[in-house]
Amino acid sequence: MVGLGETYIAAFVLAAGLGEVASGLIATLPPLAGAVFQLVTPFAVRHLHSYRRWVVACAALQGIALAPLAFGGWRGQIGLATVAFATVAYWSFGMATGPAWNAWVTTLVPPEIRKRFFARRARLCHTALFASMLVGGLSLQWGKERGRELALYALLFLGALLARLVSARFLARQGEAPGLVGEHRALAAHGVRAAIRGAGSGRVLAYLLTMSATVNIAAPYFTPYMFGPLGLSYARFMALIATALLARIAIMPYFAALAERRGTRVLLGWGALAIVPLPVLWLVSDRFLYLIALQAFAGTAWAALEFATMLSFFEGIEDRDRARVLSAFNLANASAVAIGALIGSQIFTFMERTHEAYAVLFAFSVAGRLASLWWLRYEMGGARA
Incomplete structure (x- = not known):
């Protein structure tokens, strides 16, 4: 779903002529x-007395939310309001599955195999994402060359x-322990803060x-930058995104072993350190081989951060509190x-959407990423020790 749909929504908006800011x-x-x-x-899972029912329903509705985009592509035109409606519905139902799924999945995967399981699961997901993006990118390139770009979307x-919808069907086949929802707490706002403080997760979340x-x-301007100043074709755009995915697939077993061995x-x-310079590195060269190498490094850096973040949620928050804390x-x-x-968007518009505007956006992002490391000074100090 992500490789064929979500990945190409921003590019679809550009192809439909709705502009870079949109x-x-x-x-x-x-x-x-x-x-x-x-x-x-x-509240929904407590009313339904089931995580599974809520997750399956939201997953199915998330898929159906893509129908207006498919219809607009078939017609050859679509308005910004329709795109906004579809993407809001897509993200609403998709994000609604997250807290319930994270609370449910911990009962399906024993703690002693959790790091290895999720590393293997991530590799499989990235492999499927790579294959679907490959199909998507090549299809769009073929369609653009024949004047059928929106139809391919x-x-x-x-x-x-x-x-x-197939994913929802597989989710429906998973087991759920009787009374599981009743064991998990629905916390008030002060309870959420207490759960975070008690787990020592506050600085990581900050x-x-x-x-x-x-x-x-x-981040929202990388796709316009690729198709604008860099002038990439769909095939090269797909190749760059796929490179980052392949790097994630290759590195995940090492990261799983590192997390088990050193924490x-x-x-x-x-x-956190590795993602800091990434935006300005895009300004160094527009040579395609350089961009491929940069994407490989970026994929490795983001894989480390996202895998560590997921493990932090599982390790730092009690099972009974997880759904409410993750919702907040x-x-x-x-x-x-x-x-x-x-x-x-304000910076980009103020600078009249020039090439220099991209450079300023990337520099601001690097400075902010560097400043945000302040929250991890104790964690990183502990890691070096």
Whole structure:
């Protein structure tokens, strides 16, 4: 679903002629609406007395939300309001599955095999993502050369819709212990703060929030930068994205072993440091081999940070508190993403969308990423020890 659909939504907005700013904001603001919607998750699962029912229903509806995009591509035109409606629904139902799935999956995977399991799962997911992105990128290149670009987008979104429905079917086949929902707490706001403090996760969560804000000053504009100043074809765009995925696939077994041997903090500290210079490195050269090497490094860095973040959530928050804490964190994180994206859009518009505007956005993002490391000074100190 992600490789055929979500990956290409920002590019679809550009292909439909809706502009760079719209492309950037459509990639970042709908998750904020999704984060607000997913606050109902703890209450919904308690009403349904099941994590599985809620996850399966939301997964199916997330897939169906791609239907307006497929229809717009088939028609050959689509309005920004329709794209916004579809992406808000897509992110709302997708994010609503997250807290419930994270609370449910810990009962399916024993703690003693959790690091290895999730590392292997990540590799399989990235492999599937790579294959679907390969199909998507080559299909779009073929369609563009024949004047059928938007029609190919319609087929990709339809394929993503069907893939998510199949995913929902597999989720429905997973087991759920009787009375599981009753064992988990629905916390008030002060209870969420207490759970975070008790787990010692506050600084890590604060880092993730400030990092999300500063990353998304620039992140929404990488796709316009690739198709604009760099002038990449769909095939080369797909190759760059796929390179980052292949790097993740290759490195995950090492990261799983590193986390088991030296702990999650080491992995978190390395990933946090490695992502700092990435945006400005895009300005060094436009040679394709250089960009391939840069994407390989970026894929490795983000794999370390995201894997360590996932393990931190499992290790630092009690099972019974996880759904409520993650719902609150998702809202805070989406707000940080939206703030960063809005700051970036203002800078980009003020500088009249020039090549220099991209350079300024990337520099701001690097400075923010560096400043956000302050929250990890104790964790990183512990990692070096």
